[in-house]
Amino acid sequence: MDYSIHFVFLILCSKCIAVNIRRLDVPALVELGTESVTLDCDYSTGVTPGPGLVLKWFFNGSTGLVYQWIPPMQPQVIGLLKGKVDMSFKISEEPLQAYRAIKIMNPSTLLSGNYTCVVSTFLEEDSQTKSMLVYSPGKDFHFHQEKKYVFLVTLICAAEYLYPRPVMTILSKGKPLKSAVTDMRMDSWGMYSVETQALVHDDDVTSPWEEFVCVLSLPLANYTVNRTTIYYPGLMPTAHIAAIGVEKPQEHQANNSPTLGRCTLLLTFLISLNKVF
Structure with missing residues (x-):
């Protein structure tokens, strides 16, 4: 028997039925509130598909099976994704490709993690992993001043x-205020609340007014937003003065000028002063 011919035949045969994941599509960032997100595992089964084709999705490791499809049966959703997947969704009309992808409805932050697609037959197996982060940009982001004493103002950002x-x-002239103190809390759902306060003395303000900026960022989500307030030293104690000027994520607004800030702040001050007297 010619073993070399037999060996070549085995190589060619293995290529005919080889399983190969060509592309794994898992969005890296998803904002909370997104209606749906699709995770796709595009694979090839070779010229002649091998017997026993099985597609599985895992969440955060081999013990976290969340989706399984064994053609020609209907897919099964297990564990964390149960009740969160559109079971009618088909990404292809090909019988061996139809349910390779999963369409997750209303993804929550709890679904942040690593997703692994495993495609296997009785003879071959291939897998790939990518991570997805569902982030929340938050709500009720505000920055204001409270002045209870003549020469001191408290800047509060939350x-x-x-x-x-x-x-x-909290930044002053582009540098973090050393007096700033941050309090951070996490609720039972894993969501964060944060508040930063800084005490500023009038003697530390060397100009007629100073602009302070509160910067809020989610480093893992590459998300940044800020609020701006302008303080005038020497003002009498008042009710809190709200921040002005909003900066969108990763953008700068040209109309956030000191002149506009002075007008808005003076108007707020006069209204507060009128309430006091």
Whole structure:
């Protein structure tokens, strides 16, 4: 028997039935509130599909099976994704490709993690992994002043319903205030609330007014937003003065000028002063 011919035949035969994941599509970032997100595992089964084709999706490791499809049967959703997948969704009309993808409805932050697609037959197996982060930009993000004493002002910046762990900084002339103190809390759902306070003395403000910026960021989500407030030293104690100027994520607004800030702040101050007297 010619073993070399037999060996070549085995190589060619293995290529005919080889399983290969060509592309794994898992969105890296998904904003909380997104209606749906699709995870796709595009694979090839070779010229002649091998027997026993099985597609599985795992969440955060080999013990976290969340989806299984054995053609020609209907797919099964297991564990964390149960009740969250559109079972009628088909990404292809080909019998061996139809249910390779999963369409997740209303993804929550709890679905952040690593997703692994495993495609196997009785003879071959291939797998790939990618991560997805469902982030929450938060709500009720505000930055205001409270002046209870003649020569001191407290800057207060706060936001809630954030994910993942946020970073909050109050800047003066582009540098973090050393007096700033941050309090961060996490609720039972894993969502964060954060508040940063900084005490500023009038003697530390060397100009007629100073602009302070509160920067809120989610580093893992590459998300940043800020609020701006302008303080005038020497003002009498008042009710809190709200921040002005909003900066969209990763953008800068040209109309956030000191002149506009002074007008808005003076108007707020006069209204507050009128309430006091």
